[in-house]
Amino acid sequence: MDGSSETNEMQAELDSVEAELELVQLQITELLQKQAELTSRKNVLLERLGEACDSAQPSSSASSTESCGHVMSKQEMQHYDGTDFPWSKEVVWNLKELFKLSKFRPLQLRAINMTLSGKDLFLVMPTGRGKSLCYQLPAVCSKGFTLVITPLVSLMEDQIMYLQLINVPAAMLNASISKNNAKAVMAGITDPKSPFKLLYVTPEKIAKSKLLMSCLEKAYKAKLLSRIAVDEVHCCSQWGHDFRPDYKLLGILKRQFPKVPLLGLTATATSSVLKDCEKILCVQQPITLSASFNRTNLYYEVRIKDPDNEASICDIASLIKSRYQDQSGIVYVFSQKDAELVSSELQKRDILAYPYHANMDPDSKSRVHREWTANKIKVVVATVAFGMGIDKPDVRFVIHHTISKSIENYYQESGRAGRDDASADCIVFFGFSDIFRISTMVVMENVGQQKLLQMVDYCQNLDRCRRSLMAVHFDEVWDDEGCNQMCDTCCRVKDYSTVDITEHAKQVVQIMELAASMDEKLTPLKLVEAWMGKGPAKHRKTIKPTTLSRQQVEAVIVRMLLQGYLREDFSFTPYTTYFYMKLGRKAPLLKIQSHTLSMKMRITDGRSAVVRAASGQGKAKQPKRSVQCAGDAPVSKKIKTDLP
Numbered sequence: 001m002d003g004s005s006e007t008n009e010m011q012a013e014l015d016s017v018e019a020e021l022e023l024v025q026l027q028i029t030e031l032l033q034k035q036a037e038l039t040s041r042k043n044v045l046l047e048r049l050g051e052a053c054d055s056a057q058p059s060s061s062a063s064s065t066e067s068c069g070h071v072m073s074k075q076e077m078q079h080y081d082g083t084d085f086p087w088s089k090e091v092v093w094n095l096k097e098l099f100k101l102s103k104f105r106p107l108q109l110r111a112i113n114m115t116l117s118g119k120d121l122f123l124v125m126p127t128g129r130g131k132s133l134c135y136q137l138p139a140v141c142s143k144g145f146t147l148v149i150t151p152l153v154s155l156m157e158d159q160i161m162y163l164q165l166i167n168v169p170a171a172m173l174n175a176s177i178s179k180n181n182a183k184a185v186m187a188g189i190t191d192p193k194s195p196f197k198l199l200y201v202t203p204e205k206i207a208k209s210k211l212l213m214s215c216l217e218k219a220y221k222a223k224l225l226s227r228i229a230v231d232e233v234h235c236c237s238q239w240g241h242d243f244r245p246d247y248k249l250l251g252i253l254k255r256q257f258p259k260v261p262l263l264g265l266t267a268t269a270t271s272s273v274l275k276d277c278e279k280i281l282c283v284q285q286p287i288t289l290s291a292s293f294n295r296t297n298l299y300y301e302v303r304i305k306d307p308d309n310e311a312s313i314c315d316i317a318s319l320i321k322s323r324y325q326d327q328s329g330i331v332y333v334f335s336q337k338d339a340e341l342v343s344s345e346l347q348k349r350d351i352l353a354y355p356y357h358a359n360m361d362p363d364s365k366s367r368v369h370r371e372w373t374a375n376k377i378k379v380v381v382a383t384v385a386f387g388m389g390i391d392k393p394d395v396r397f398v399i400h401h402t403i404s405k406s407i408e409n410y411y412q413e414s415g416r417a418g419r420d421d422a423s424a425d426c427i428v429f430f431g432f433s434d435i436f437r438i439s440t441m442v443v444m445e446n447v448g449q450q451k452l453l454q455m456v457d458y459c460q461n462l463d464r465c466r467r468s469l470m471a472v473h474f475d476e477v478w479d480d481e482g483c484n485q486m487c488d489t490c491c492r493v494k495d496y497s498t499v500d501i502t503e504h505a506k507q508v509v510q511i512m513e514l515a516a517s518m519d520e521k522l523t524p525l526k527l528v529e530a531w532m533g534k535g536p537a538k539h540r541k542t543i544k545p546t547t548l549s550r551q552q553v554e555a556v557i558v559r560m561l562l563q564g565y566l567r568e569d570f571s572f573t574p575y576t577t578y579f580y581m582k583l584g585r586k587a588p589l590l591k592i593q594s595h596t597l598s599m600k601m602r603i604t605d606g607r608s609a610v611v612r613a614a615s616g617q618g619k620a621k622q623p624k625r626s627v628q629c630a631g632d633a634p635v636s637k638k639i640k641t642d643l644p
C-alpha cells in the first residue's frame with residue numbers, strides 16, 4: 001500500500017469516527033436536555049408538594065410569595081392579609097365606597113398592605129384579575145401622588161376615564177396632550193395640595209423629559225411622590241415577550257428616588273424575566289407576589305384549521321352562530337387584511353362583527369371599542385392591536401383564527417374572555433401554513449422562533465391537559481384534576497395512539513437530501529407536495545410517495561420541526577422574507593439503526609367528539625372536522641400584522 005492510499009484510508013476512517021462522535025454528542029445533548037427538563041419538573045413538583053403539606057398555609061391554591069434574596073416566612077406573609085394596619089380602615093372604606101367593590105380578590109389586600117408598608121413589590125397576576133386596584137387604592141390612601149408608568153396612551157385614557165367616573169383625580173403626560181395641559185400637570189407635580197392622586201406617564205416621557213424628572217425630584221424632596229407603579233413591567237426585559245426599549249431606562253427612578261416604594265405589575269412574567277426586571281429597575285430584594293394563572297372558568301380548545309380560507313371562516317361563523325348566539329366575543333386574526341376580510345365574511349353570515357386594527361383611524365377604533373362594550377357589536381375581529389386595556393367582563397369567547405406567536409401572548413389574548421368569572425371559551429384554529437406566516441414575522445425577535453414553536457407544540461399536543469401545558473410557562477403546575485375537564489384534551493375520549501414515525505421521518509430526510517443535492521431549497525409546501533408525490537417530477541424519481549394523509553404528513557413535519565430533525569431557514573429580500581425547511585441538528589440521528597422517533601396520532605379520522613359541553617352554556621359536543629392543512633407560500637414582510 002503506497003503512502004497516499006494509506007493516508008486516504010486514514011482520512012476516511014477519521015471522517016467516519018468524527019461523524020460517529022458527532023452523533024454520540026447529539027445523543028448526549030438530547031439526554032442532557034431531557035435530564036434538565038425532568039429535574040426542573042421534579043423541583044417544581046417537590047416545591048408544590050411541600051406547599052400542599054404545609055399545614056401552616058391554609059390556602060395552597062391561589063398564591064405564592066417569594067422574595068429574591070431573603071425569604072419571607074408564611075406567617076409574615078399572612079400578616080399582610082390582615083386589616084389591623086394604621087391604614088386598614090381607610091383602605092376598606094375606599095374599597096366599598098369609592099371603588100364600589102364588596103371584597104378583595106386573592107392577593108389584592110396583601111399587595112396593598114405591602115406597598116403601603118413601603119416595600120418594593122412585583123405583582124404577577126393574570127390579566128383581568130385586578131392589578132390596577134393594587135396601586136389605585138393605595139394612591140387614594142397616601143399623601144401626594146402615585147406615578148404610574150404605562151406603555152400605551154389608550155390604557156392611560158381608559159384608566160383616567162374610570163378614575164374620573166369614581167371621582168379620583170388623575171392626570172396624564174404623553175405626546176398627545178396639549179402644551180398648556182402639560183404645563184398645568186407639571187405644576188401639579190410640585191403642588192403641595194396635590195391636585196391629582198395618580199399621574200400616568202409613558203416610559204418615553206421618563207426617558208426623554210428632563211423637565212418631568214426635575215419636577216419629580218422636587219416632589220420627592222417635598223415627600224409628595226408616594227409610590228411608583230410600573231405597569232406591564234415585563235416590558236423591561238428582552239427575555240419578556242413584549243420588550244420596549246424605553247423601559248430599559250426606568251432604572252433612573254429607583255436611583256433618583258430610592259425611598260419611594262416601587263410596584264411592578266405584570267400578567268406574563270416568568271421568574272427569569274422578573275430577575276432581569278429587578279436589575280433593570282435597580283430594585284433591591286423586591287417581594288414577588290404571584291397569583292395563580294389558572295383561569296378555572298376558561299375552557300381551552302384547539303381545532304384543526306381548514307386550509308381553505310373561506311372554509312375556515314365558515315367554520316368560525318357556524319361556531320359563533322351555534323354556540324354563541326347573541327354573546328360577546330373576539331376573533332383574533334393575523335393581519336389587518338385578515339381583520340377586514342374575516343369581519344366582512346362574518347357579516348355576510350349575519351354576525352354583527354367589525355374589524356379592529358392599528359391602521360384604522362382613531363375614531364373608528366374607539367367607535368368599535370365603544371359599541372362592542374355596549375353590546376351593540378357582538379364580535380370584534382381584531383389583530384393584537386386590540387389588546388391591552390380591553391376590560392369587558394362578559395366576553396364569552398375568544399377565537400383565534402390564527403395561532404398566537406407565543407403561549408404568553410395566547411394566554412393574554414385568550415384571557416380577555418370570562419373576566420366576570422362566568423364560563424367562557426378560548427378556541428384556537430391551528431393551521432400548518434400559519435406556523436410559517438408567523439415564523440417570518442418573529443424571525444428577528446429574540447427567542448421568537450422558540451416561543452412560536454412552544455405555541456405550535458401546545459396546538460399539536462393530543463394527550464396533555466392544555467392548562468398544564470400553559471402552566472409550565474408561568475412556572476406553575478396545574479394538574480389535570482385542577483382542569484376540571486375544562487379543556488378539550490381532558491374532555492375527549494382517548495382517540496390517539498403512539499405511532500412510530502421513524503421510517504416516515506427517514507423519507508423526509510431523503511427528500512431534503514435529494515433537494516440539497518439538486519441545490520434546491522424546499523418551502524414547507526413543496527416538502528409536503530414532494531412527499532405526497534405531487535411536486536415536480538424530479539422530486540418523485542427516487543422517493544415513493546407516502547401513504548399518509550395530508551393532515552398526517554403535515555403533523556409529522558411539524559413534529560420533526562419541534563424535535564429538531566428539521567429546522568427553519570430564512571432568506572431575506574428588502575420586501576419579503578422566505579421560509580424554507582432545512583435538516584435540523586438531530587437529522588443525523590435517523591441514520592442510526594437503533595434510533596426511533598414516535599408521536600401521538602389520532603387513530604380516528606379526527607372526528608372524535610368532545611365528550612363534555614364546553615362552558616356550561618350547552619355548547620361543544622361539536623365533532624372535529626377531518627381537514628387537510630395547507631402548505632405555505634413565502635410570506636411577504638409587508639403584511640400588516642400589528643404584532644407588537
Ligand SMILES: Nc1ncnc2c1ncn2[C@H]1C[C@H](O)[C@@H](COP(=O)(O)OP(=O)(O)OP(=O)(O)O)O1
Pocket residue numbers: 101102103104105108125126127128129130131132133266267388389390391419
Ligand atoms: N376585588 C374586586 N372585585 C370585583 N371586581 C374587581 C376587583 N378588583 C378588580 N376588579 C375588576 C375591575 C376591572 O373591571 C377588572 C379588571 O381589573 P384590572 O385592574 O383592569 O385588571 P388587570 O390590570 O389585572 O388586567 P390587565 O392585565 O388586562 O391590565 O376587575
